[in-house]
Amino acid sequence: MTHVPVTYKGGIYRHDEIIDLIEDLGGYIIQKHVIAQEVVLQALVPREDIELIRKIGKPLTGDVTPSPLVGTEIAVVTPSLEIHHLPHASCDVAEYIRRFGAKTNMVGLARGFGKRIAQLNDEERDVINEHDLAVYLLGDFEACIERKFPVLRRGIEVPIVLCGGPPTDALKKIVDPPVDGYVGGVGRFMHRTKESEEIGKLEEVVAEVTRVLDQRREDLARDPLSISPARFMDIIAENVEEIHEVLSPTPITVQMQGLRVKLPYDTFAPVIRKIVVDEGITIGDLATVSPSRMRDYILVRIKPFSETNIVL
Amino acid sequence: MEAVEYFEVECPEAAGREYYRKIADVVLLDHNLLRVIRKLHIFIDPKVPIFIATGVTRKLPGIVRVRDFADVNVKDTNVTISIGDEAYLAPLLRILWDKFGKERVNQPDRFTIVLSVGEGEGDIADLPVYDPSESIYKDLIYVLQVIQPEGFKVRRQYYGGNRFYLVASEDTLPEDIEDLVRQKFALMGVEV
Numbered sequence: 001m002t003h004v005p006v007t008y009k010g011g012i013y014r015h016d017e018i019i020d021l022i023e024d025l026g027g028y029i030i031q032k033h034v035i036a037q038e039v040v041l042q043a044l045v046p047r048e049d050i051e052l053i054r055k056i057g058k059p060l061t062g063d064v065t066p067s068p069l070v071g072t073e074i075a076v077v078t079p080s081l082e083i084h085h086l087p088h089a090s091c092d093v094a095e096y097i098r099r100f101g102a103k104t105n106m107v108g109l110a111r112g113f114g115k116r117i118a119q120l121n122d123e124e125r126d127v128i129n130e131h132d133l134a135v136y137l138l139g140d141f142e143a144c145i146e147r148k149f150p151v152l153r154r155g156i157e158v159p160i161v162l163c164g165g166p167p168t169d170a171l172k173k174i175v176d177p178p179v180d181g182y183v184g185g186v187g188r189f190m191h192r193t194k195e196s197e198e199i200g201k202l203e204e205v206v207a208e209v210t211r212v213l214d215q216r217r218e219d220l221a222r223d224p225l226s227i228s229p230a231r232f233m234d235i236i237a238e239n240v241e242e243i244h245e246v247l248s249p250t251p252i253t254v255q256m257q258g259l260r261v262k263l264p265y266d267t268f269a270p271v272i273r274k275i276v277v278d279e280g281i282t283i284g285d286l287a288t289v290s291p292s293r294m295r296d297y298i299l300v301r302i303k304p305f306s307e308t309n310i311v312l
Numbered sequence: 313m314e315a316v317e318y319f320e321v322e323c324p325e326a327a328g329r330e331y332y333r334k335i336a337d338v339v340l341l342d343h344n345l346l347r348v349i350r351k352l353h354i355f356i357d358p359k360v361p362i363f364i365a366t367g368v369t370r371k372l373p374g375i376v377r378v379r380d381f382a383d384v385n386v387k388d389t390n391v392t393i394s395i396g397d398e399a400y401l402a403p404l405l406r407i408l409w410d411k412f413g414k415e416r417v418n419q420p421d422r423f424t425i426v427l428s429v430g431e432g433e434g435d436i437a438d439l440p441v442y443d444p445s446e447s448i449y450k451d452l453i454y455v456l457q458v459i460q461p462e463g464f465k466v467r468r469q470y471y472g473g474n475r476f477y478l479v480a481s482e483d484t485l486p487e488d489i490e491d492l493v494r495q496k497f498a499l500m501g502v503e504v
Contacts, residue, residue: 084462114463114482115361139461140331141358166327187331190338190458 003044005070010062015039025049028230042070067101068210073255075131081108096202118148125155126293132256140165140187146174181208223304226286227312258301265291318351351500363460366477366496372445379437391427
């Protein structure tokens, strides 16, 4: 059974029936938003059942659209959170990627600005490495990007999509070794992206991010994970009562290879490690549970089949 | 940018030049300063790196006096001021308090001030309240700091006599910086 990431949008009336349906079909609800009279569900559902959900949702004014980025966590890295980079360039990109189902976090570097003086510290590096992908939003000048990008990417192990003002070809030429994706023409600007041409650029960013993540999924499929992160999320939500009291929008954030659980590490890591997944198999057997560099959260990384010899 | 007589961005990189043209345009518009600027020349060389913005302002709006935003009625020793534009109310009150003391300045409602004045003190209508040129130069320099690439912490700025400039870099500024500024002014046809 292959799961496909989708977004369901519909009225709040009887939406719990849709949730039950998705769960009964073996799908997973990754995130649920209730906005006034509307419900937005981001879910992973079995490919063959999409039509069924669409049919049942129709009388409830529901609509199912594919969202390629559901179940991923993406870092949008910008040299600073100063007025020079906010609100438009960084927020618009972060927000647009979010519309396709990804959970985006903005990472504003403490000393990322300037050309010669740009730096990346170990905390920033580790936080970025906890994501599935990093989108770097740099400035408008080739000379600048050429000089500072090697510093900003030092130690980053996740795929990088580089955005900047110069055209895509120019970006490809100045970056060595190459990164996974490039989008030119998205540099520093000081206005909202409203014109169709600018929205087109944001579409390009999303397309590039999707392409890079699809590639990553293919790579992961060669040595599949011992258990799907979405299923892990359900198991943790069932077994750890306190997660329901966490107020953040995604108390458990699903990533491609693991989860971020927004509970204090010291108290809950031993609890999570001991949760039984299947006869005699605990989470501790299938994944590494480590402290996250983001606040006091817990980072769960699922081990691949080659390490555990188990696939659930 | 039509309102500005001369506006150029000079930069060795074509893409960067277009971006900074747009950035300068948007930022000046957002801060309502397009009407103030007559000429503006921006020079950026990311290789050095250096950012130079030079410009000339238009004739700035004059000093705002009480009669520009309020009606003044004098009756014997009582002066009634009816405020039309509340924007200047706070500075006006401060001036009146300083001049007459709080006990002689009454404000029965939001838009009315009643003053009891002595002999020869009734000329309230011509009282200067606010000088826009004071803040405009500060705003201009602030706006240029927003336009400049971020991280250029070494700065030199100047304003006065209808002219202003801002030079910024992340390294120590070159010694011949004033010659450079003079050259940029000369491009706009302005002698310094």
